[in-house]
Amino acid sequence: MTKKLNISHLKSGGIITNYYCSSSCSHCLYRCSPEWPQKYIDHKTAHHNLEILKSLGCDSIHIGGGEPFLNIPELIRVVDQINKMSINIEYIETNSSWFKNSKSAEETLCILLDHGVKNLLISISPFHNEFVPFVKVKNLINSCYKTGIYPFFWIPDFLPEICSLDNSRVHSLEEYENLFGAEYISQALDRYMICPGGRAQNLFSKYRKRYTINNIFSVESSSGCTELSCTDHFHFDLFGNFIPGLCSGLSIDAGDLGKQLSPDKYPIISCLHSKGIKGFFYYAMEEYGYIANKPSYSSKCELCFEIRKFLVAEAKISSRELLPLEFYSS
Ligand code: SF4
Numbered sequence: 001m002t003k004k005l006n007i008s009h010l011k012s013g014g015i016i017t018n019y020y021c022s023s024s025c026s027h028c029l030y031r032c033s034p035e036w037p038q039k040y041i042d043h044k045t046a047h048h049n050l051e052i053l054k055s056l057g058c059d060s061i062h063i064g065g066g067e068p069f070l071n072i073p074e075l076i077r078v079v080d081q082i083n084k085m086s087i088n089i090e091y092i093e094t095n096s097s098w099f100k101n102s103k104s105a106e107e108t109l110c111i112l113l114d115h116g117v118k119n120l121l122i123s124i125s126p127f128h129n130e131f132v133p134f135v136k137v138k139n140l141i142n143s144c145y146k147t148g149i150y151p152f153f154w155i156p157d158f159l160p161e162i163c164s165l166d167n168s169r170v171h172s173l174e175e176y177e178n179l180f181g182a183e184y185i186s187q188a189l190d191r192y193m194i195c196p197g198g199r200a201q202n203l204f205s206k207y208r209k210r211y212t213i214n215n216i217f218s219v220e221s222s223s224g225c226t227e228l229s230c231t232d233h234f235h236f237d238l239f240g241n242f243i244p245g246l247c248s249g250l251s252i253d254a255g256d257l258g259k260q261l262s263p264d265k266y267p268i269i270s271c272l273h274s275k276g277i278k279g280f281f282y283y284a285m286e287e288y289g290y291i292a293n294k295p296s297y298s299s300k301c302e303l304c305f306e307i308r309k310f311l312v313a314e315a316k317i318s319s320r321e322l323l324p325l326e327f328y329s330s
């Protein structure tokens with residue numbers, strides 16, 4: 001019998017306002033980039049997401065992307081919507097790429113402060129530094145201090161290395177390895193607590209031990225991926241999707257939260273939830289003729305993504321669960 005997933009309580013999470021981004025970081029869980037359509041969450045979808053979020057016990061969220069500051073008027077509108085629903089905004093995430101000069105940044109920060117925003121999560125990592133010169137990050141931090149918004153560094157641990165480089169330009173991961181050692185990026189995956197999903201799978205594939213499919217099946221629980229029911233760091237997106245766990249590329253209609261998911265509407269998520277990666281592998285093989293592409297994988301999630309990509313790109317199934325489609329084409 002298929003165990004039914006029921007997400008009935010939300011602990012801590014956020015709203016993805018947009019997937020388009022100024023950067024294409026190699027660790028990005030959602031595969032964001034400038035290539036995505038320049039769509040921002042609309043009023044109706046934001047309202048729907050927020051109502052559901054509140055009804056499931058959550059009254060505090062963060063705003064993330066993509067880069068939320070790529071459309072500042074829309075960002076302010078979302079902030080107002082959240083405020084109107086008496087939901088606390090923990091922080092807004094940013095990669096600082098939007099910083100042009102102190103005057104314009106401080107004007108924007110003052111508006112946000114007036115609208116109740118108290119904290120910015122400022123991304124600091126070698127992965128971000130491949131796309132954003134650190135001088136922008138430093139200047140934005142200074143503007144935060146001047147205006148009274150608290151800049152929360154994620155993560156300060158990388159500051160010594162990043163600050164030691166020429167801050168006026170970007171630096172590749174190869175440069176970091178050449179300067180700080182061949183293990184630097186591999187260790188950075190742990191220091192930054194990177195999830196092995198989205199674009200980060202390429203990094204895990206390069207830097208982590210690999211396992212055959214039989215190895216993966218032998219260590220994974222056949223009772224299913226418990227990650228799917230975890231709401232410790234959930235996200236709703238601009239399309240009204242709820243992303244279960246940190247399993248980017250999987251999607252549940254936000255309106256289906258709070259009740260048992262139908263295996264007819266959600267065969268893939270139901271299979272992964274009740275039978276795990278092994279069950280999903282055989283499901284894809286038997287139903288759609290999937291054959292594994294590689295001799296080994298860095299994790300069950302790399303295999304899961306390969307199967308899902310096959311279903312979208314080769315079996316060409318139309319699925320409510322495998323969204324947004326850009327995730328699979330980026
Ligand atoms: S990690 Fe952040 S800054 Fe980098 S591509 Fe993803 S959303 Fe953009």
Ligand code: SF4
Pocket residue numbers: 197225227228245246247248272277300301304305
């Ligand atoms: S195997 Fe798939 S469903 Fe399971 S945790 Fe990984 S990405 Fe999520």
